[in-house]
Amino acid sequence: MQTLRNVFRRKTRALLTIFGITIGVLALVVTGSVAEKLQLLVDGGVEYYSDKVIVTDGSTFAGFGMSPISSEVLEDAEKVDGVARGSVTLNFLLEDDVQTISMGTPPMVEATDFRDVGYETFELALAEGRDLTAADSGKVTVGADLVSQLGAEVGRRVRIRAREFEVVGIYERTLTAPDSTVFMTLPDAQRLFLKTLPDAVAENLERKTLATSIVLFADDGVDPDELVEAVSDELGDSYNVQGPAGFKEFVQEPMQIFNYLIYTVALIALVVGGLSVINTMTISVSERTREIGIRKAIGANRLAILRQFVAEAAVIGLLGGLIGLGLGYLIVEATNRSGVMGATQLFLLTPRLAIGSVAFSLVLGILAGLWPSWHAARLDPVQALRYE
Amino acid sequence: MGLALQMEGVTRRYRLGADNYVDALRGVDLSVEAGDMVAIMGPSGSGKSTLMHIAGGLDTPDSGAVWLEGTRIDTLSDRRLTALRSRRIGFVFQGFNLLPALTALENTALAGQYGGMSRRQASRRATELLALLGLGERARHRPSELSGGEQQRVAIARALMNEPCLLMADEPTGNLDSATSAEIMTELERLNREHGMTLMLVTHDPGVAALCRRRVEMHDGSIVGDGGGGRVVSAEADA
Numbered sequence: 001m002q003t004l005r006n007v008f009r010r011k012t013r014a015l016l017t018i019f020g021i022t023i024g025v026l027a028l029v030v031t032g033s034v035a036e037k038l039q040l041l042v043d044g045g046v047e048y049y050s051d052k053v054i055v056t057d058g059s060t061f062a063g064f065g066m067s068p069i070s071s072e073v074l075e076d077a078e079k080v081d082g083v084a085r086g087s088v089t090l091n092f093l094l095e096d097d098v099q100t101i102s103m104g105t106p107p108m109v110e111a112t113d114f115r116d117v118g119y120e121t122f123e124l125a126l127a128e129g130r131d132l133t134a135a136d137s138g139k140v141t142v143g144a145d146l147v148s149q150l151g152a153e154v155g156r157r158v159r160i161r162a163r164e165f166e167v168v169g170i171y172e173r174t175l176t177a178p179d180s181t182v183f184m185t186l187p188d189a190q191r192l193f194l195k196t197l198p199d200a201v202a203e204n205l206e207r208k209t210l211a212t213s214i215v216l217f218a219d220d221g222v223d224p225d226e227l228v229e230a231v232s233d234e235l236g237d238s239y240n241v242q243g244p245a246g247f248k249e250f251v252q253e254p255m256q257i258f259n260y261l262i263y264t265v266a267l268i269a270l271v272v273g274g275l276s277v278i279n280t281m282t283i284s285v286s287e288r289t290r291e292i293g294i295r296k297a298i299g300a301n302r303l304a305i306l307r308q309f310v311a312e313a314a315v316i317g318l319l320g321g322l323i324g325l326g327l328g329y330l331i332v333e334a335t336n337r338s339g340v341m342g343a344t345q346l347f348l349l350t351p352r353l354a355i356g357s358v359a360f361s362l363v364l365g366i367l368a369g370l371w372p373s374w375h376a377a378r379l380d381p382v383q384a385l386r387y388e
Numbered sequence: 389m390g391l392a393l394q395m396e397g398v399t400r401r402y403r404l405g406a407d408n409y410v411d412a413l414r415g416v417d418l419s420v421e422a423g424d425m426v427a428i429m430g431p432s433g434s435g436k437s438t439l440m441h442i443a444g445g446l447d448t449p450d451s452g453a454v455w456l457e458g459t460r461i462d463t464l465s466d467r468r469l470t471a472l473r474s475r476r477i478g479f480v481f482q483g484f485n486l487l488p489a490l491t492a493l494e495n496t497a498l499a500g501q502y503g504g505m506s507r508r509q510a511s512r513r514a515t516e517l518l519a520l521l522g523l524g525e526r527a528r529h530r531p532s533e534l535s536g537g538e539q540q541r542v543a544i545a546r547a548l549m550n551e552p553c554l555l556m557a558d559e560p561t562g563n564l565d566s567a568t569s570a571e572i573m574t575e576l577e578r579l580n581r582e583h584g585m586t587l588m589l590v591t592h593d594p595g596v597a598a599l600c601r602r603r604v605e606m607h608d609g610s611i612v613g614d615g616g617g618g619r620v621v622s623a624e625a626d627a
Contacts, residue, residue, distance in 0.1 A: 034601035294485045297446055298546060299474020301467060318399050382447045385485070 003311045010284075014316065017273075017280040021320020021361050022327065024270030028357045028377045031262040031326025033347035037175070040348060041105065042255045044176025046123045049247040053083075053224050053231055055214040058238045066092055068197070071211040073235060082222040087116035088211045090189045092196055094146075094160065094182060105177040107146055109160065111189030112215075119217040124178055129154035129169030131267050132183055140165040145171035145180045145345065160184075161192045175348060268363060272321060277368035279312050285376040293384025302377040305335070309373035310366055317365015321358035328357075392422040392554050392586040393443055393587065398452035398462075400438050400609075406528060412438040414609040415452065419512045422457075422553065425580045425587040427597035428608035437558055440515065444556045445473040445591075449584040457553055472501045478547025482559035484539040486531040493527040496549060499531035501552035510549070512572075517545040521575065544575060555579070558590045573599050585603065 007014050047343070055077055058068035059355040067320065073087040079088045094107035116133045132141045140160065142152040147170060150158040159163045160182060173179055184192075190210040194202050218224045225243035242250075292305060300308075334349040399426030400570040412435045420426055421426040441447040442454060445461050448469075454462040456476060461469060478499075479485075486495045493514050518527045522563045532538050540560060547555055557576065559567035577599055579585045588602060597603050603615030 002490065002494065009489055290485075290489055294487060295498075295502070296470070297444075297473075297479050297481075297485070298471065298499040299472075299550070301470040301502075304502060380447075382441050385446075385481075 003308070003315055006308075007312050007315050011231075011285070015268055015281055017276050017316055018320045020273035020276035021270070021317055021365065022273075022324040024266065024273035024355050025321045025324025025361050026331070027269040027330045028266035028360070029325055029349065029353065030347070031266045032189070032357065033332045033349045035262055035327070036350045037257045037346060037348035038255060038258065040175045041177060041280050041304040042194060042251050044174065044178075045251060046244070046248055048176075049242075050244045050254045051217065051224060052217075052247070053119055053216040053218070053227050053243050053246075055216065055231065055235065056212065056240050058240050060240060066212050068193070068201070068205055068344065069211050069213070069239070071209045073239065074211075074214050076234055077214055077216055077292065078232055080216075080227060080234050082219050082230070083216050084219045084222075085115060085119045085217045087119070087215045087217075088113040089195055089213045089215055090186060090210065091212045092189070092193045094195065105180055107149070107180045107181050107182075107194065108177075109184060111184050111186045111188055113186045116215060116217070120311070124174065126266060127170045127172045129167070131169055132185065134185060136185055137188060138165055139168045139184070141169035141171065141183045142167055143171050143179040143181045143183075159195055163192065175345075177301055177347075184287065192358065221370065244331060273361075274317075274364045274368040276314070277313055280316070281309060281369050281372035282375075284312070285309060285372045288376075289323055289379060289384050289387040292379050293381050293387065296379070296381035297385060303380075306373045306377040309376050310369045313365045313369020313373065314362055315360045317363070317368070318358070320365070321361030324361065325354055325358055329354075390422055391419050391455070392424070392425075393418070393420040393456060393588070394455040395419075395439075395443065396453045397448040398437075398442060398454060400437075400442060400447065400449050405445075413442070413449070416609070416611055418443075418604065418611060420554075420586060420588065421491050422586050423580070423584045424602060425577070425600045425602035426589070426604060427593075428588060428590045428604050428606060429592070429597050430612075433475070434606040435609040436606050439589065440556050440558055440590050444477045444554070446479075447552045474499070476549045476553050478550070478552040478555045480540070480543050480547050480555065480560045483561035484531065484536075484541055484543045484563070486533055486539055486546075489552045490535065491528050491530055492523060492538075492545075495531070495542055496545045499546045499549040505549075513549060514545065517548055518542070521545050528569040535568070536564050537571055540564060540568075540572050540576065544572070544579075545574060552585075554586045554588065556588045557592075559592065560589060560597055561591070561593060569593070569596070 049293055055073065057069050060067050071308060074086045075087055076081060090111045092109050094109055124379060125146065129141070132139065140158065142150060146152065152158050152167045152168055154170060157166050165184065171178060190207050193210060194205065197205070216227065218227055225245045226248065228241050228243040295305060307314065332349045336345045336347055395416055395418045397414050398416045399411070399565035401411050402410050403409055416439060428439060430436050435443060438447065442449050445456070448462050453460060454461070456472065459472070461472060464472065487498070490498065493511065496518060497510035500513055501507060505513065515527060518524055521544060523541055526534060526538055531542070534542065551624070560576065561572050564572060573596055576587060576589070582586050587594060591597055604611055605613030
């Protein structure tokens, strides 16, 4: 209580200093929430691609390819030693015009030929309804982020690219790419995809063999990365073949750089806040020189004085951190709920980020308070008592 | 009774500029019997406050030696000197020197906490002391809500928190009107008489000094007179 009273003895100054820390923590919470969300997306992708080899058109990167290829390539790929099973996949954008810039993955349509059943280890849990089967023509399952956008309910019909589909299942939120994906059977997806392509391109494609990627599963005990070269040799230069290591390299390094960048910006904001704590505490010590002399005269040792001023700086840091976290939480929640960033939620405020941000502001307050407090602790009591 | 305080050949010089010094104490010898009540008098700049600061362990001499209840204190480390000061010496200042943000109770209890009491123990003792000094009803008030006399009584209560062997008061009535001065002096005298508390009072006021059993006169950093009780030994005589 006494510490709080001392901090707020100069209310405006204390509030401005706390506000400085608040801005830093707010920046850390908001940008950190973006980083956490992207990290989760990347981790989800890394997990998904960890046991497979992806074949796409040579002009695109595996896993991100939306250029059409022929599913006939599956037969050639499955001939490679060590490949246990291949599955045809078709991915395309749910809508042609992505209305907002999305930091995550845009809403997608995805379909497979169900040959991956029993091989695919990346399972999605259902919130309602059931999973799709190969016989579910005209039916879809929907990722959690698209429920409100499509008005999806199990048993109700939704419009996807001008065609109506019945929703048979809704997935639990995973905070990864499937949240913004509609799943349908391969023939349905092939029909829709063909319509998305320019006529000149579509005329030369066979609907029934239309795909955007081939997913290959390795035999037990075979490292999928070791298959990449053999599959590449088998299929030739027209195809891009990537294993788990390739995917990791492609997404994790830029992600790390992005993380460093946004955390650096937030940390700079916090350090500026920390400097304002040093400034405030230095002024406070100077103004309270006589008080320090009195405290020493009545028996306070250096440690007691140090502790008192460090505690005041810590309170400034802690309050700034808590307010910054609270404001950050409001901004993150409001933005996620408003959907201004598209169907996919942009922010993810994790417990580790929340605790870490407040802990960091507390430590920053303590560190910023150390020098002025040490100066206070070393004041000569007689000189301090004479101070007017 | 033994000696509460003993000073031998104490000197203290303050630097005022690059080549400018003032000798605040020039070889002071002083002994104070436990239970005595001593007035230190003298004009401004005579060294009274410096003497009190050194005797109370707030400052250290440039040379000479200081003993408090037989313990030499001028050679103690800062940590040990602070510990001793908090438990064995109480200070009362002319300007009261209460912390404005704290209540009378908190101001008083603070000394107990610095002296090693728990918050609860300190609060209990502070309440008792404030009641003893007639401030039971004013314990929750801040200094700005108290009269000068009340503030000085809070300062006395604070000085008594750790049951010191020596209470040092620097112009304790300097900021008070004559009626309140008389009340405070009555209080201090009672502490000395009833509790055997050793008192050293720095004062300009002959009326205050007259209430003390012994009067030490200072001039230019030296003791120039001693009005009885205890003893004053010059550096030459001691040698």
